[in-house]
Amino acid sequence: MQEKAYRSAVKTLSWRAVGTLDTMVISFLITGSLAMAASIGSIEVFTKMVLYYLHERAWTRIGIGLHRPTGDDYQI
Template structure:
């Protein structure tokens, strides 16, 4: 079973939202500056979204850990 590209895009956006909030909070605790924390978060938002998207697309081509259902599989 393969995932469509739009699913990877939606997963990318949702994960980056969580990841960027985490980065902003950590950056704020380290720098003590919300402006600096927001700057760091905004930069990594875009770079990591791009990296994650391509990471997902590569993994979509790898069969490791995937099981192709057969007609004899039990289905609920």
Template sequence: MVEKPYRSLVKAISWRITGTLDTIFVSFLVTGRFKAAVSIGLIELCTKILLYYLHERVWNRISFGRVKGQEDYSI
């Protein structure tokens, strides 16, 4: 089974929302400034969505670790 590109994009976005909230939280703890934390989080959000999407598409072309599924029944 092969994933469609839009599935990789949706997965990338959902994962990055989680990661970005974490980055904003950590940035706020380090800087103590909410505006700086949000700025760091937004920059990180954009760059990492792109990197994750490209990473997924490359791995989708690699057969390493994949097995072909068996048919349940055939005549």
């Protein structure tokens, strides 16, 4: 099975929403400043989206853990 690029893009967006919220909460707990937490979160949301997307696309080219069905495979 092969993943399409748009699937990686949707996964990127959903994961970044979770990750950025986490970063902002941690930043707020450390700094005590909502403005600083929002600033940190707004910067990292873009950099980590790009990195995740590139990481995800690289993994579509790696065959580790993928099973390619053959004609002898039993399917229900």
